[in-house]
Amino acid sequence: MLCERCQERTAEVHLTTIENDEMATVHLCAKCAEGQGISFTAAASAPLADFLAQISGGAEELPQGVRGEPCPYCGNSSDDFRRTGRLGCPECYAHFEGQLRGLLRRIHGSTQHVGRLYLGAGTGAEDRHTKLRSLRLRLDRAVELEDFEAAAELRDQIHLLEGSER
């Protein structure tokens, strides 16, 4: 189906409206929809690969890996990543760490996880000392990265835990 407005591109957005008391469905391409303030592509269907293509001008932001080599564990290369927007294995995060940071900051506005802690299978969630140590490590890291929002959150969590110790 072609876009009703430009009659050129494929219609991707189908929106029901009332015009002159008539209920109608308009079929628009992403671009024309955007012209109406409905940014469908940006919001709805931006796979990371598209996003990576958009920013590939700033190539230094893309994961290059250690000396440009693929991940030693899974063989995922920075080209693979650029093409698919997907990493190959958990170790990829360590391998591409330096360069991933810039990307994560662009996507999430932060690189520091401040959510649920995970201490590994078989550990009870109540190992407070391990938890505190890990939180303090992450706090140091957040301060180092000048991620003050994350740091504040981590400080709160630490105070909370320390409080429950007494």
Next chain:
Amino acid sequence: MTGGNGAGSTPTRVEDRGTSWLDASGSDHEIVLSTRVRLARNLQGYVFSVRAGAEDRLGILDRVRGALAATGRLEEGGVLWEMADLEPVDRRLLHERHIVSRELIGPDDGTPPVGAALAITSSGPCGLMINEEDHLRLQSLRNGMELEAAWGEVSALDEALGRELPFAFHHEFGFLTCCPTNVGTGLRASVLLHLPGLVLTKEISKVLQGISQVGLTYRGLYGEGSDIVGNFFQISNQTTLGKSESDLVDHLREIVGQVVEYEKRARAVLLREAPNVLEDKVWRAYGILRHARSLSFDETMNLLSGVRLGLTLKLLRTPRVRTLNEIMIFAQSAHLERRAGRTLDEGDADVYRASLVRERLAAESGDGSSPGEPRPDADKSTR
């Protein structure tokens, strides 16, 4: 769910599962169709699903099955279905019910990915997809605006499974996911909203723009990249890293609460400014659904939107919201094929769809135009 099964027996057939979220029981259920919370998790020591061979994928499935059994969550009605073991129409059925993703079931005319499976736990409407883009996708799907309940369920399942399975976790980046857009908490919370008032008053663009500016995103009814039909909008958190799970959930709840208020206001404006037009639209939508002999899915969705609006504005007394929810799901092609007992081409499906809709509406009609049918307000639930 269908209360018709014998006492104590829990349905284990595919067609009996995954519809409890349609029951119109949640808060603000007239505007908020459903709430979903999902967590992405991966196992340390395995490559991500995209790179995993059959052996790895089956190994992962085995470990997850074992972990679920160890937590007792497969007892008393819990099930674990490998997609490859299901009939193709049942796989599509689950997809149409929004409890498995397209990625998990594979193409309609092909085979599902090796080791792809769905588990539905015994406790509540919570479950997980196995060997999806991430090894595990824990999810809870509930009716209405129920973010806390959905998060609570998924969170408990996560803690239980995390004691049995080695999740991939990084001191800085948090829970590691195949796609960096999910890393950190791995949490995606989304709410499906019916917003005809904002669409009709042309306020919707402003609202959606506002949503994009506060770290949230929106899409159509069927997930990523899907069309917007029937004035349904799915709103979810955009980022997953740098905020805690509860902050992400609270933020979404706050913003959705505002959108619901805007929607209510827009409906009040419509009712005040154009009552005749509105009433006419609603009854026309109802009339077509009640009598048409052929209905495409999109047309059905758009007409259902009108009827749903009419119900909440008290312009219509029947059917129940729950019935509208069910029609939305049961009027899709795999559901129609299940009902027909054969595959249907598009034309046949449209005819079957119209007949299903007529039947469901007639069963609850309050206008006396269908002799022999239940009287108005013959609500089966006992109050």
